[in-house]
Amino acid sequence: MKKFIIFIAAALAAVSVFTACGKTTDSSSSSGEASASVSSDITEKEMSEAVLYIGNNGNFKEYPIEYEGEITPEVLIEQIAVLTGWNLDLADSVTTGKGGMTVCFAKTSAIFTGPPEEQKDEFLVYDTEELCSTIFDSIKHTLQYNFVDSKIGDPESLDIFYCTENNEPIYIEPLGITIPVDEPYKGFEYFIPPENKGNGTVSTAECEFQGLADGHSVEVITGGEVDVLQFYDKEVAKKLSRMSEGDIFTCDYSTDDETKTKTIVKIAD
Numbered sequence: 001m002k003k004f005i006i007f008i009a010a011a012l013a014a015v016s017v018f019t020a021c022g023k024t025t026d027s028s029s030s031s032g033e034a035s036a037s038v039s040s041d042i043t044e045k046e047m048s049e050a051v052l053y054i055g056n057n058g059n060f061k062e063y064p065i066e067y068e069g070e071i072t073p074e075v076l077i078e079q080i081a082v083l084t085g086w087n088l089d090l091a092d093s094v095t096t097g098k099g100g101m102t103v104c105f106a107k108t109s110a111i112f113t114g115p116p117e118e119q120k121d122e123f124l125v126y127d128t129e130e131l132c133s134t135i136f137d138s139i140k141h142t143l144q145y146n147f148v149d150s151k152i153g154d155p156e157s158l159d160i161f162y163c164t165e166n167n168e169p170i171y172i173e174p175l176g177i178t179i180p181v182d183e184p185y186k187g188f189e190y191f192i193p194p195e196n197k198g199n200g201t202v203s204t205a206e207c208e209f210q211g212l213a214d215g216h217s218v219e220v221i222t223g224g225e226v227d228v229l230q231f232y233d234k235e236v237a238k239k240l241s242r243m244s245e246g247d248i249f250t251c252d253y254s255t256d257d258e259t260k261t262k263t264i265v266k267i268a269d
Contacts, residue, residue: 050146052080054123056130056137056188056215057237073101076142084123086110086135091165100159100184101143107165111135111172128174130215133188136162140185159184189216189232202254202265209247212240218264229253230263239267 048071053060065079073094081088089106105111115131125131144155163181164170170179177191207220207229217230218240229251231237236251243249250268255261 053141054138056133059241085120102161104163187234209243
């Protein structure tokens with residue numbers, strides 16, 4: 001009888017151990033799956049997409065980017081700086097409201113200090129005017145086309161204002177140009193003093209397009225000779241940006257009486 005009772009007790013103990021082992025295995029498996037899930041959530045990063053637009057006078061190149069986190073105006077400006085190598089230090093956060101967006105540049109930015117000593121070939125600029133116009137135009141276009149859905153509204157309806165420290169207007173001394181605080185940026189050419197635009201005799205010429213020399217000048221063949229004409233008008237810039245070498249166009253241009261600089265004021269449709 002004692003042997004029988006001992007046998008039953010041993011059997012029950014074995015069942016108990018087996019059951020306990022089974023529970024431990026299931027718990028370990030469940031815990032492992034949960035850990036893997038948590039680990040996956042931690043390592044998976046949320047990426048945001050945006051497009052940077054670099055150029056001026058309505059002629060822009062697109063540079064798609066991915067960014068870890070939320071896309072803000074400051075992030076886009078920072079990414080433009082990283083891409084181009086230009087110093088785009090801000091004196092304050094970009095303000096937004098019903099009036100649009102205001103970008104406040106620090107005095108250490110390239111607007112005031114010029115391009116870096118070693119420029120990237122793709123973003124090479126030749127003078128202060130080209131640098132400033134490209135910075136202002138690129139930031140404006142990038143903010144407009146990333147924060148206004150073109151399917152819902154016109155991106156260019158978003159006004160962009162520029163200022164510098166203490167909410168003061170930007171004065172570009174080498175060019176004698178002031179970008180006002182209380183007026184939306186409409187294009188660099190809009191703020192160029194009339195005396196710098198060519199204010200002399202207006203002539204008409206038939207030209208053969210050779211290519212854009214920079215952000216505000218075009219090389220043409222007219223009268224059998226190669227010539228370089230300036231342009232600051234936004235509509236003129238748009239028409240030139242669509243041309244290919246060899247295209248023929250007729251334009252009105254103004255010749256400055258003192259400097260003899262020729263500036264296109266209109267291109268015939």
